[in-house]
Amino acid sequence: MRTRPILVSQARRTAMAAPQGVxxxxxxxxxxxxxxxxxxxxxxxxxxxxxNLITRAMxxxxxxxxxxxxxxxxxxxxxxxxxxxxxxxxxxxxxAREGIRxxxxxxxxxxxxxxxxxxxIGAVCLRTRGLSFIMITLAFAxxxxxxxxxxxxxxxxxxxxxxxxxxxxPLGDVGLYxxxxxxxxxxxxxxWRVVHARFGQALQAIRDNEARAVAIGFPAYPFQLVAxxxxxxxxxxxxxxxxxxxxxxxxxxxxxxxxxxxLLMVILGGVGRFWGGVVGAAxxxxxxxxxxxxxxxxxxxxxxVLLLVVLLAPRGxxxxxxxxxx
Amino acid sequence: xxxxxxxxxxxxxxxxxxxxxxxxxLLASGLTLVLxxxxxxxxxxxxxxxxxxxxxxxxxxxxxxFWAGVALAVPATAVVGVLLEISVLRxxxxxxxxxxxLATFALILMFNEGVRMIWGPQALLLTVPQELARPVLLLPGxxxxxxxxxxxxxxxxxxxxxxxxxxxxxxxxxxxxGASNRAMVQAMGVPIQRVFTVxxxxxxxxxxxxxxxxxxxxxxxxxxxxxxLILAFVVxxxxxxxxxxxxxxxxxxxxxxxxxxxxxxxxxxxxxxPPEVASNLGPxxxxxxxxxxxxxxxxxxxxxxxPVRT
Numbered sequence: 001m002r003t004r005p006i007l008v009s010q011a012r013r014t015a016m017a018a019p020q021g022v023x024x025x026x027x028x029x030x031x032x033x034x035x036x037x038x039x040x041x042x043x044x045x046x047x048x049x050x051x052n053l054i055t056r057a058m059x060x061x062x063x064x065x066x067x068x069x070x071x072x073x074x075x076x077x078x079x080x081x082x083x084x085x086x087x088x089x090x091x092x093x094x095x096a097r098e099g100i101r102x103x104x105x106x107x108x109x110x111x112x113x114x115x116x117x118x119x120x121i122g123a124v125c126l127r128t129r130g131l132s133f134i135m136i137t138l139a140f141a142x143x144x145x146x147x148x149x150x151x152x153x154x155x156x157x158x159x160x161x162x163x164x165x166x167x168x169x170p171l172g173d174v175g176l177y178x179x180x181x182x183x184x185x186x187x188x189x190x191x192w193r194v195v196h197a198r199f200g201q202a203l204q205a206i207r208d209n210e211a212r213a214v215a216i217g218f219p220a221y222p223f224q225l226v227a228x229x230x231x232x233x234x235x236x237x238x239x240x241x242x243x244x245x246x247x248x249x250x251x252x253x254x255x256x257x258x259x260x261x262x263l264l265m266v267i268l269g270g271v272g273r274f275w276g277g278v279v280g281a282a283x284x285x286x287x288x289x290x291x292x293x294x295x296x297x298x299x300x301x302x303x304x305v306l307l308l309v310v311l312l313a314p315r316g317x318x319x320x321x322x323x324x325x326x
Numbered sequence: 327x328x329x330x331x332x333x334x335x336x337x338x339x340x341x342x343x344x345x346x347x348x349x350x351x352l353l354a355s356g357l358t359l360v361l362x363x364x365x366x367x368x369x370x371x372x373x374x375x376x377x378x379x380x381x382x383x384x385x386x387x388x389x390x391x392f393w394a395g396v397a398l399a400v401p402a403t404a405v406v407g408v409l410l411e412i413s414v415l416r417x418x419x420x421x422x423x424x425x426x427x428l429a430t431f432a433l434i435l436m437f438n439e440g441v442r443m444i445w446g447p448q449a450l451l452l453t454v455p456q457e458l459a460r461p462v463l464l465l466p467g468x469x470x471x472x473x474x475x476x477x478x479x480x481x482x483x484x485x486x487x488x489x490x491x492x493x494x495x496x497x498x499x500x501x502x503x504g505a506s507n508r509a510m511v512q513a514m515g516v517p518i519q520r521v522f523t524v525x526x527x528x529x530x531x532x533x534x535x536x537x538x539x540x541x542x543x544x545x546x547x548x549x550x551x552x553x554x555l556i557l558a559f560v561v562x563x564x565x566x567x568x569x570x571x572x573x574x575x576x577x578x579x580x581x582x583x584x585x586x587x588x589x590x591x592x593x594x595x596x597x598x599x600p601p602e603v604a605s606n607l608g609p610x611x612x613x614x615x616x617x618x619x620x621x622x623x624x625x626x627x628x629x630x631x632x633p634v635r636t
Contacts, residue, residue, distance in 0.1 A: 077424065124625070132628040135563045138556075139617040139624075150610030256556060260431070267428040297443055303435030310429040311417055 114236020347581025348481025356529020362568020407530025
């Protein structure tokens with residue numbers, strides 16, 4: 001037997017990451033005020049572009065926070081989270097095509113669709129571990145992807161327009177920004193409670209030592225399945241929001257490069273650190289935009305920065321922000 | 327389509343599957359050894375394949391000979407592989423898989439953009455060499471591409487060589503031992519780091535063979551490495567990580583199932599189902615066939631068909 005368990009990080013096994021103490025809380029409040037106030041500034045200075053950029057970063061941050069629940073706290077490397085993201089988005093577009101535009105129907109439908117898919121897929125995949133788990137989640141994601149591509153009546157390879165749903169009032173860019181901020185905050189609140197509750201502690205105990213966790217009465221399967229479904233639902237909600245943001249959905253949202261991108265953002269931000277998903281998504285969006293504006297060969301410096309982060313910041317960016325491990 | 331059982335079609339698809347499978351094996355064997363010996367998840371493997379194809383296309387144009395192009399691309403790519411191992415991979419051996427994923431993904435971005443900067447965004451042209459351009463008559467009524475037959479020959483030959491190397495030489499013994507228990511092999515005084523550098527260079531060379539030879543069939547373009555990388559990973563988890571035999575069996579399975587599925591399922595569905603259903607379902611099912619295969623294998627044997635570690 002090898003001593004190093006496959007795919008379980010040594011470095012990650014530090015104390016729970018959270019903005020503790022006065023400094024962390026102050027930073028959080030400051031970030032909150034900035035985010036709430038930003039659309040006013042954007043309106044005044046014509047920063048429409050940045051408003052949309054931040055909306056995008058928040059949506060991706062939501063998806064990554066969902067993924068981080070299973071990846072970071074559950075130790076389960078899902079290489080198929082684009083499935084839940086894409087299913088959430090497609091639910092919006094398909095229902096709109098069929099004439100159902102009421103947000104009160106469409107939004108929960110998107111989340112439930114993603115959660116249901118996560119339940120079915122998770123129920124099978126969670127019987128495997130390690131690299132097998134990665135590949136089997138990829139396998140199911142590819143099946144769903146090709147399934148969606150084959151739906152010719154819903155655009156097939158070309159994708160589908162997704163008109164914004166009706167909340168009872170027209171949802172402009174600023175409205176979507178605030179809605180995204182609200183939902184992100186709500187979901188992070190739920191995640192915070194979940195990972196700090198007995199459920200989350202058990203999940204992490206299973207991640208760290210499954211045999212011991214089972215022995216003291218926390219069976220892995222039901223805990224991991226619940227986490228997987230919650231994770232899928234949150235990522236699905238991000239898909240719903242993204243469909244509203246871009247007003248267009250395409251099979252690329254369900255394809256493996258998208259799953260890979262989510263994984264990368266979480267790894268960049270910090271696996272199993274509470275702010276890892278949000279920080280990673282924001283950093284990736286900022287990196288891409290910065291270099292995209294500077295050069296057509298933007299991928300080269302983005303790759304260089306990622307490589308530097310790997311070599312210099314083993315705990316991810318959120319790890320850097322939090323300072324020394326406790 | 328002939329009304330009877332299309333023997334020629336089936337045979338042709340089997341050969342195509344064999345050809346794809348053997349080329350996949352060239353990629354998967356290196357990938358599985360790198361993962362098996364040093365426990366490194368190397369996403370940049372596909373980039374070496376792309377680089378090999380670009381080297382082959384450029385050198386073929388420079389020398390005016392397809393053969394010289396491919397032959398020179400192999401050592402050139404191997405050198406790049408060794409440099410990559412020394413400069414980056416060594417830094418992440420002891421880190422967890424996710425860190426390696428991020429590091430090697432960063433390499434993919436840099437390779438893709440580097441290639442785009444040097445060769446431009448257009449695909450390069452690599453043509454089938456003159457002497458293999460005509461079809462060969464295998465059976466009465468069955469002409470088959472001479473070039474694809476040549477690929478089958480090269481793939482089978484290299485597979486045989488690799489098996490001799492792994493099972494009959496000291497280096498091969500170390501490689502096998504390293505894949506099953508690296509710590510023990512190190513304790514026995516095997517220079518595992520040097521073995522790995524050699525294996526890594528070799529696997530880069532095999533990438534160049536596959537890239538150069540597939541160049542005339544597929545397009546030589548940026549991003550060509552990623553699609554095939556996923557297939558190579560599918561192959562090695564089906565076969566069992568670290569096992570060269572597993573890589574061969576997995577590659578042949580994936581190659582034949584994928585090719586046969588794409589060629590035979592849609593026409594079969596067209597006969598059995600109403601056309602509007604068949605035209606959607608046939609291609610979709612053909613595309614997911616290898617993933618169904620992988621999911622089934624992993625579900626029944628999580629360690630793959632030929633597990634190395636016990």
